[in-house]
Amino acid sequence: MSCAGDKPRRIVVIPPMPELxxxxxxxxxxxxxxxxxxxxxxxxxxxxxxxxxxDAFASALAGxxxxxxxxLGKALIICLDGAVILVCHFRMTGQLYPVGEEPLPSxxxxxxxxxxxxxxxxxxxRRLGRLEVVGDRAQSVILRNLGRDALEDSPSEDELAxxxxxxxxxxxxxxxxxxxxTGVGNIYASExxxxxxxxxxxxxLNLTRADVRCLIGxxxxxxxxxxxxxxxxxxxxxxxxxxxxDFQYRLRVYRRAGEACxxxxxxxxxxxxxxxxxxxYYCPQCQERRRT
DNA sequence: GATAATGTTCGATC
DNA sequence: AGATCGAACATTAT
Numbered sequence: 001m002s003c004a005g006d007k008p009r010r011i012v013v014i015p016p017m018p019e020l021x022x023x024x025x026x027x028x029x030x031x032x033x034x035x036x037x038x039x040x041x042x043x044x045x046x047x048x049x050x051x052x053x054x055d056a057f058a059s060a061l062a063g064x065x066x067x068x069x070x071x072l073g074k075a076l077i078i079c080l081d082g083a084v085i086l087v088c089h090f091r092m093t094g095q096l097y098p099v100g101e102e103p104l105p106s107x108x109x110x111x112x113x114x115x116x117x118x119x120x121x122x123x124x125x126r127r128l129g130r131l132e133v134v135g136d137r138a139q140s141v142i143l144r145n146l147g148r149d150a151l152e153d154s155p156s157e158d159e160l161a162x163x164x165x166x167x168x169x170x171x172x173x174x175x176x177x178x179x180x181x182t183g184v185g186n187i188y189a190s191e192x193x194x195x196x197x198x199x200x201x202x203x204x205l206n207l208t209r210a211d212v213r214c215l216i217g218x219x220x221x222x223x224x225x226x227x228x229x230x231x232x233x234x235x236x237x238x239x240x241x242x243x244x245x246d247f248q249y250r251l252r253v254y255r256r257a258g259e260a261c262x263x264x265x266x267x268x269x270x271x272x273x274x275x276x277x278x279x280x281y282y283c284p285q286c287q288e289r290r291r292t
Numbered sequence: 293g294a295t296a297a298t299g300t301t302c303g304a305t306c
Numbered sequence: 307a308g309a310t311c312g313a314a315c316a317t318t319a320t
Contacts, residue, residue, distance in 0.1 A: 048315090091315090092316090092317090093317075093318085124316095125317050126315075126317045126318085127315075127317085128316070128317090167308095167309085168309080169309070173310090276311085277313095
């Protein structure tokens with residue numbers, strides 16, 4: 001990190017921020033900045049990021065006023081007047097933020113001109129994200145597979161125990177499966193399991209009652225803490241639309257392969273493995289396998 | 293050039 | 307009905 005005042009700060013838009021705390025941060029920012037604004041014009045530059053017909057998408061939003069912004073897991077739900085709902089999922093590289101009267105940034109995939117002259121920009125380098133307009137949440141393709149929100153609708157101990165059930169699937173893979181609980185992604189899954197001392201490969205059915213209790217509490221703690229830090233930003237970018245997050249400084253295992261475990265009294269070394277095609281980070285010393 | 297990246301969906305194969 | 311795995315989507319950074 002550079003020291004304040006030394007080098008000129010680069011103004012670069014921050015990289016994508018896809019898990020629950022990052023989306024919640026965007027939700028709060030956008031609520032502050034665009035609530036009550038009317039969308040006067042919609043331009044779709046990359047039709048594949050829109051679910052359904054891009055022209056229908058654009059005309060459904062034109063003339064609508066933004067009245068509330070909600071979130072379910074990693075999905076942003078922008079409610080407009082006339083029962084119009086804009087559902088957004090950023091996947092890996094999506095971003096949504098207002099800009100002034102200036103040229104659109106690179107990788108702008110959709111642009112919503114607001115009634116105050118600003119433009120709400122959807123950027124997405126990889127074009128993996130999706131935008132969708134529906135009249136009712138139940139119609140949403142983006143929302144249809146999502147389970148309970150990890151923060152606002154967290155399961156009770158009994159409920160999580162029931163969800164884990166007799167599954168043989170690894171607990172880390174379960175946490176990434178958004179059909180059960182939605183909002184926890186690859187960073188926070190590793191962090192939660194490390195804090196609970198649970199091995200990421202542990203089959204769900206082996207978890208004890210104490211493990212279940214720890215998972216629920218730690219999930220709340222980690223997500224809340226991360227929201228308090230405005231999420232995790234990997235890279236030291238500065239942004240023109242909001243500050244970067246700071247939770248990266250609190251990460252204990254994510255991207256720390258080969259480093260000493262930070263748990264007090266633990267002499268282990270953080271390992272990286274791959275589960276379901278995604279990197280998992282854990283400490284073999286303090287995340288021991290349960291006896292079968 | 294190879295590899296990995298905070299995500300989801302779909303189809304094939306158990 | 308499940309689970310499970312790989313591929314696909316597509317670009318950037320290291």
